[in-house]
Amino acid sequence: MRPYDAVLIVSFGGPEGPDDVMPFLQNVTAGRGVPPARLAEVAEHYQQVGGVSPINGQNRALLAAVRADFTEHGVGLPVYWGNRHWAPTLTDVLGQMRDDGITHAIALLTSAYASYSGCRQYLDAIERARGEIGAGAPTVDRLRQYFNHPGFIEPMVDGVEAALRELPDEYRADAPLAFVAHSIPSAMEATSGPLGNAYTAQLLEAARLVSVGVGGEHRATVSFCSRSGSPATPWLEPDIGDRLSELAAEGVRAVVVVPIGFVSDHMEVVYDLDTEAAAKAADLGLRFVRSATVGTDPRFVAMVRELVLERAADGARRSEGSFGPAHDVCPIDCCRRRQMTESAQLLELAVTAARIAGEFLIESRPADLVVSTKSTPTDVVTQMDTGAEQLIAATIRAARPDDAIVGEEGQHAGATGGRRVRWIVDPIDGTVNYLYGLPQWAVSIAAEVDGVVVAGAVLDPSKGELFTAELGRGAYLNGARIRVTGCDELGQALVGTGFGYDTTRRARQAQVLTGILPMVRDIRRLGAASLDLCSLGCGRLDGYFERGLNLWDYAAAGLIAAEAGARVEGLHGQKPSSDILVAATPGVFEELHDLVAELGADHD
Numbered sequence: 001m002r003p004y005d006a007v008l009i010v011s012f013g014g015p016e017g018p019d020d021v022m023p024f025l026q027n028v029t030a031g032r033g034v035p036p037a038r039l040a041e042v043a044e045h046y047q048q049v050g051g052v053s054p055i056n057g058q059n060r061a062l063l064a065a066v067r068a069d070f071t072e073h074g075v076g077l078p079v080y081w082g083n084r085h086w087a088p089t090l091t092d093v094l095g096q097m098r099d100d101g102i103t104h105a106i107a108l109l110t111s112a113y114a115s116y117s118g119c120r121q122y123l124d125a126i127e128r129a130r131g132e133i134g135a136g137a138p139t140v141d142r143l144r145q146y147f148n149h150p151g152f153i154e155p156m157v158d159g160v161e162a163a164l165r166e167l168p169d170e171y172r173a174d175a176p177l178a179f180v181a182h183s184i185p186s187a188m189e190a191t192s193g194p195l196g197n198a199y200t201a202q203l204l205e206a207a208r209l210v211s212v213g214v215g216g217e218h219r220a221t222v223s224f225c226s227r228s229g230s231p232a233t234p235w236l237e238p239d240i241g242d243r244l245s246e247l248a249a250e251g252v253r254a255v256v257v258v259p260i261g262f263v264s265d266h267m268e269v270v271y272d273l274d275t276e277a278a279a280k281a282a283d284l285g286l287r288f289v290r291s292a293t294v295g296t297d298p299r300f301v302a303m304v305r306e307l308v309l310e311r312a313a314d315g316a317r318r319s320e321g322s323f324g325p326a327h328d329v330c331p332i333d334c335c336r337r338r339q340m341t342e343s344a345q346l347l348e349l350a351v352t353a354a355r356i357a358g359e360f361l362i363e364s365r366p367a368d369l370v371v372s373t374k375s376t377p378t379d380v381v382t383q384m385d386t387g388a389e390q391l392i393a394a395t396i397r398a399a400r401p402d403d404a405i406v407g408e409e410g411q412h413a414g415a416t417g418g419r420r421v422r423w424i425v426d427p428i429d430g431t432v433n434y435l436y437g438l439p440q441w442a443v444s445i446a447a448e449v450d451g452v453v454v455a456g457a458v459l460d461p462s463k464g465e466l467f468t469a470e471l472g473r474g475a476y477l478n479g480a481r482i483r484v485t486g487c488d489e490l491g492q493a494l495v496g497t498g499f500g501y502d503t504t505r506r507a508r509q510a511q512v513l514t515g516i517l518p519m520v521r522d523i524r525r526l527g528a529a530s531l532d533l534c535s536l537g538c539g540r541l542d543g544y545f546e547r548g549l550n551l552w553d554y555a556a557a558g559l560i561a562a563e564a565g566a567r568v569e570g571l572h573g574q575k576p577s578s579d580i581l582v583a584a585t586p587g588v589f590e591e592l593h594d595l596v597a598e599l600g601a602d603h604d
Contacts, residue, residue, distance in 0.1 A: 014053025181261025
């Protein structure tokens with residue numbers, strides 16, 4: 001079991017009696033500007049349950065369960081438990097570990113997600129405790145985040161299914177799932193994970209996985225609870241109480257509240273949800289059922305063992321969904337407020353605008369879309385395209401009023417005139433898919449500085465996938481680094497393409513395709529160029545080519561694919577253009593390029 005000789009469960013901590021409550025809260029909120037009235041309000045919550053937080057008892061139960069599981073499965077590691085804010089403190093526990101001869105431990109954080117308060121602050125607290133101990137303090141690594149591990153998702157799915165069964169038959173089918181997590185400051189969310197905004201991305205993915213796990217037929221939303229801090233500081237919204245009001249106003253009769261942001265039933269669950277949210281639902285006439293947290297579910301306990309063995313011996317890394325396993329070692333600036341480069345600032349704004357547009361396109365889609373046409377009768381545009389583009393443009397102008405904007409649906413503010421920064425926007429790449437209810441569509445936003453694309457974001461709202469890249473800093477999918485495949489033979493390459501709207505061009509593209517198909521593994525046609533290029537970047541395709549693309553189709557995704565290691569070019573060393581774009585892994589590019597050129601794919 002080397003290099004580790006112990007496991008450390010690291011949690012938040014909580015008061016063990018009435019006299020502990022206010023000192024505990026002052027410890028937690030030190031330096032955060034929380035008004036005294038808010039502290040007194042929260043203290044009263046604890047006093048209503050005898051001044052004892054349930055979290056310590058739950059951590060003791062988890063500690064016992066992990067120890068028993070390790071013993072049963074022959075994992076010969078001692079297991080310790082320490083808190084960030086209350087006894088047993090990390091300093092005391094790490095001191096005990098040193099005295100026990102422990103030199104190198106691995107830590108499980110009782111937070112499944114990336115953020116400063118949910119990950120980095122724990123790591124900083126461990127390092128401070130080590131500094132207080134001094135010589136001989138054990139080093140401590142961290143197990144990866146487990147928001148998408150089957151040992152976390154599967155118990156949550158079972159909990160939701162059990163909660164649904166508690167509802168009367170006539171309410172069950174229509175009951176939405178209201179996923180809830182602890183709110184954090186918006187500024188903290190902006191820096192969560194290696195690239196920012198990882199907390200909400202991971203929450204949305206976990207909620208999606210649980211929703212799919214129970215059949216995917218229940219409407220699902222994510223909201224927040226337990227806001228604290230200065231009232232002037234923006235925090236993630238909406239609050240669960242506001243969400244319940246929205247649902248009631250829509251005529252919803254029952255709701256299942258899912259504490260997706262928590263691993264056990266501590267105060268944020270038993271008071272904010274079981275007390276306040278339940279009372280709110282009763283006032284609104286909503287049937288309210290809260291699903292269980294994972295607690296000491298045997299699958300969650302087994303997950304701890306699996307993660308330890310995985311890290312100690314490079315074992316199999318399990319995860320559900322498309323995010324893949326989270327990183328083991330946090331980058332040095334992960335979840336920290338950092339001095340942002342210009343491209344990072346532009347990317348952050350692109351991500352914000354894309355998320356706003358994506359939410360609008362999902363939540364506000366009408367039953368009957370108003371459809372008009374552009375270049376041909378099959379080249380369609382809807383009111384949602386124009387509405388999303390207007391939202392994106394308004395978001396950009398609010399932050400950067402002097403920038404130029406070029407959009408597919410007519411936004412051309414400042415498109416000429418020497419502006420340094422130009423935004424290239426496709427509000428719905430894949431409008432025909434969106435029109436037909438197919439999931440392959442995306443919001444694409446690129447930022448260009450002095451004629452060079454330096455930042456790009458492609459959001460796939462249907463799958464909850466956010467692809468991002470900055471020039472020279474790599475490409476990411478939901479905060480995890482992505483790379484193209486190692487495919488180096490065209491005959492083994494899965495290649496994507498697309499077709500134009502003009503009938504003459506389509507006929508020519510069909511001819512080209514007959515020359516391509518026998519030479520490759522297979523062809524895929526998603527219907528959204530941005531998703532084709534991002535699929536290349538994350539290894540779902542090995543190559544891609546298409547004639548007739550506009551700049552907004554590939555500006556963001558072309559950067560993402562290139563930063564993931566793909567070659568993205570036109571023919572014969574030219575830049576991509578409406579004539580042709582060819583992109584592939586380095587090992588496939590030359591063969592695909594030469595075949596496309598030989599077949600004359602760049603002309604009709």
